Structures are given as C-alpha cells and as structure tokens.
Amino acid sequence: MIPRGRPTLELADVAQLAGVSLATWRRRHHGAFTAAVHPLPGSERPIIYDAAQVHAHLAGEPLPPLPTEPAAEDLLTDxxxxxxxxxxxxxxxxxxxxxxxDPGIERHGRRWWTRAAAEARADRQPQYKGRATGSRDKAPRVRPDHRVAEVATELAAAEAGRRVPVTAAELAELYEVSERTAERIMARARASATSAPAAE
Structure with a gap:
C-alpha cells in the first residue's frame, strides 16, 4: 500500500540519492538501510520505500511516521x-x-487502485445470488464462470475492431492460469457467443 500523497522510491533510486551504484549500495549500505527503513506494506516486484523516510535516513535524521489511518486515496495493489x-x-x-x-494507475511498473475504488467494488451487488433458501430445485449448484462472459465481451470487441485480438497468453496472465486453461476459457466464450439468441 502507498499511503495517500506519499512519494515513493525503488532501491535503485535510493542508491542514486546516496551517490553510489546499486551494487555498491547493496554491498556496503543495504543492511543498515533495511534495518532502519522498512518497505511499504504489500510492495513486491519491485520493493518500494517511502521517500520521506529514505531522505530522513540518508540525512541521519529520525524517520517520519507513516499514516496509520486508512484513507480513500491510499493506493492498493491488486x-x-x-x-x-x-x-x-x-x-x-x-x-x-x-x-x-476504476482502471487504476501505473506506478513502479505495476497497477494500483485507490481504496475508494476497491470499496466501491465491494458495494456492488454480486451478479450471482445462488438459489433461494429452502429451494427444492435439485440442480447442481454450479456457479457461472465470470471469466467466460468477460472473455466473450473482449472477443466481440476484438471482432468489431475495438481492441487487438485476444490471446491465450494474455488471458493466462490476466487470470493467473495456464495457457491451456486460457484456451478452454476462450473456447467456452466463443461457444456462449454462438449459442446466444440473436437480437431482434
């Protein structure tokens, strides 16, 4: 998480501020630095640090505390x-x-969402509500795969020329599945689009 309005730095930026190469920083200074300055919570690939705390450490001054209360403008990882x-x-x-x-913003090579956007997503009613309590319907309780509908929408957009063609590699990265699974999702999405009734 990046607290609202806080500038942030990667380790290469820290080394540059200290006036040394990243290799020299890692060899001579990194141990003392990480003992004093902790990465921002949740930061991975890359690890990032609060800029104000970095500047204070390099100046030999006490580190300013990070905000403790959540704010709508905090930036969150996925x-x-x-x-x-x-x-x-x-x-x-x-x-x-x-x-x-909300599409989020790019920062440090990855995408972040505000806490407000995440809370707005939490307030949205789920599309699948399941069977009513006491229902006598004996059909299996199979939850629809949201990915199929999402991919069908993207395939239609690609066919209409509104986006580049959908690939299994893209879907594998998006849904964190194998390309083989992504191909099956694409096949089901195409099948659902073919079986959908034509608009009158």
Missing part, C-alpha cells in the same frame, strides 16, 4: 484491493480491464 472488495486479485484486474471499475 491483492490489497481484492481484500477490501472481498474478491480475488484476478477479479480486480479483470473488472478494471473490462471497465467495470
């Missing part, structure tokens, strides 16, 4: 946004790509 919205990280990414929620 995992953190999913935890707030009570959905998976892949659902956050898929909803953002399909325009069902």
């Amino acid at each position: 995992q953190e946004a999913g935890a707030v919205a009570k959905v998976s990280a892949s659902t956050i990414r898929a909803d953002a790509a399909a325009g069902r929620m």
